[in-house]
Amino acid sequence: MDELPIGRRVAYWRGRRKLSQQVFADRLGKSKSWVDKVERGVRRLDKFSVLYEIAYILEVDVQLLLGKDPERRADALNCIDQIEVQEIRAALERYDSMSAYFDAAPYPPPLVDMRKAVNHAWLTYQYGRYGMLTRALPKLLRDAQAADAGHDGDHSREAAHLLGQVYQIASSVLRKLGECDLAWLAADRSMAVAQRADDPLLAGIATTRVCNAMVAMGRPRPALELNLTIANRLAPGGGNDTDPGRLSVYGLLLLQGAMAAARLGDSATVDDLINGAHEAALLLGSDQNHYWTSFGPTNVELHRAAAAVELGDGGRAVEVHQQRIAEPAFNTLLPERRAHHLLDLARGFAQIGDVANAGEMLLRGDRLAPSEIRCRPIAHEVMSDVLRRTRGAPPSLIAELAEHMGVGV
Structure with a gap:
């Protein structure tokens, strides 16, 4: 530009x-x-x-x-900046696999190193450390692409599997930070790579990333249809097994379908899909993290509350939190899941006019995973609403958090 x-x-x-x-x-x-x-x-x-x-x-x-190269912000501890965006975009625009078709890379990264790097990236995401992750993503993308392009034979499927996971990580964090176009591109790449990895469950999770990006871009109906199509293909029973990985992927597809239906205002479909996910969670037995889904009974209830918020029923979301989510089980979830739920609760309290509790949920979420509150555009909207509707000066802790978020008091 x-x-x-x-x-x-x-x-x-x-x-x-x-x-x-x-x-x-x-x-x-x-x-x-x-x-x-x-x-x-x-x-x-x-x-x-x-x-x-x-x-x-x-x-x-x-x-x-001014049309100049941006200077790296000194305060970019938690949030993405335009340098990271440009570097991630450049990494996503690479076509190493096509280049390798003509001239294979002589020294692809060892798969043992890639496994460690990918696992670390997933944990960085699930602990809500988005700034750390976005700074690491460009190199991780390039390394995973080079590994996928350079390994063949028995190692090619694992290399493709790892690359598919890196694309999913990129899509998830970019969507949270408001870079929806790049989130969709990364998710779309993850679906193509999952097919080469020959792993239907990885393809199922890739589907949820694509659909999340589509919803964020204002396309909830095709997102709902795609989630349901793949969920039906992966549903346990019949010719499919009922191992924990399949239950987790299937359940998450239903939950993401419910969120798309909520965006459409279709409460009946929301209830059907969440109840289906609840049945899968009961078969699973407890909250687990197969395929990095964090799926289980508690996460189903978190989505029940989130869907209520999307439907504009903040009171229902608060009720779900108070009556259906056991605190011990909630506290065992990873920080990203808990902070995300607290942000949904803040939205729910704001919908029913309880700005004091809305602000308290933002503070609690910030203590768990600052990036989930300080870096997400939806959190900025909630904070703006809290400040606008607070009579007199806001409490000091809210004012301080608003300053950190860059939201005017």
Whole structure:
């Protein structure tokens, strides 16, 4: 975008942040006409104070608006920055497997090293350390692609399996951080690689990543249909076994289908799918982490609450938390799952007008996994709502968290 006028760059990043001209103007304290003139180049942006304010609202480095290489932020401990985005995009745009078709890589990374790196990346994600993960992703993607391209024979399936997992990790964290286009690209790649790995369960999990990205991009209906199609293929019973891995993948497909149905406002389908997942969880017996799904009875209830929030029924979400989720079982879940649920609860409390408890859930989530609260766009929306609806000055801990999140008090 270096050759674009500055107004076009502002329009581009405003679009990426999904802000209308009116909302953007309101946050700037300007008129919609002023924003329109800036973006069309009719009005010049010649005050650095205004430029920095625009960069702050759009959550980008001011150097990007000036058409220069961004400087790495000193405070980028938990969140992704544009350097990471650009490096991950470049890694996803590599086609090592095609190059290897003509000229195989002579020294692919050892698979034993790749297994360790992939396991570490999964744990980094499930502990909610998104900044650490996004900084490691470009190299991990390149290494996994090189391993997939360079290994053949008996090792080719394992190399493809590891690459498929890396694509899924990338898709999951990118979706959380609002980079939905890249999340979809990584998820789509994971589905293709899963077929080469010849692992139907890996393909099933890849399906959930694709569908999550589709929902985030405003495409819940095809996401629902795809989740159900693959869930039916993998359903236990008949010619399929009922081992823990299959139960976990099948159950997660149903849960993600329920979330897509909730986005559509289809409460009957939500109930059917969550009840089906509950049956699979009962067969599994306890919360486990096969195929990195964190699937089990407690996670089913977390999704029941999350779906209620998506349906706009915050009271139901709070009720599920209070009556159906046992605290000991909840506390055994990994930090990402727990913090994600607390963010859903914050949304639920906000829906019923209880901004004090909404803020408390944000604080609890931040103590568990700061990145889940400080880096996710949906958390910023909840915090903005809490601040706007709090009478008088917000509590000091809320004000401090809002400052860390970059949400104006």
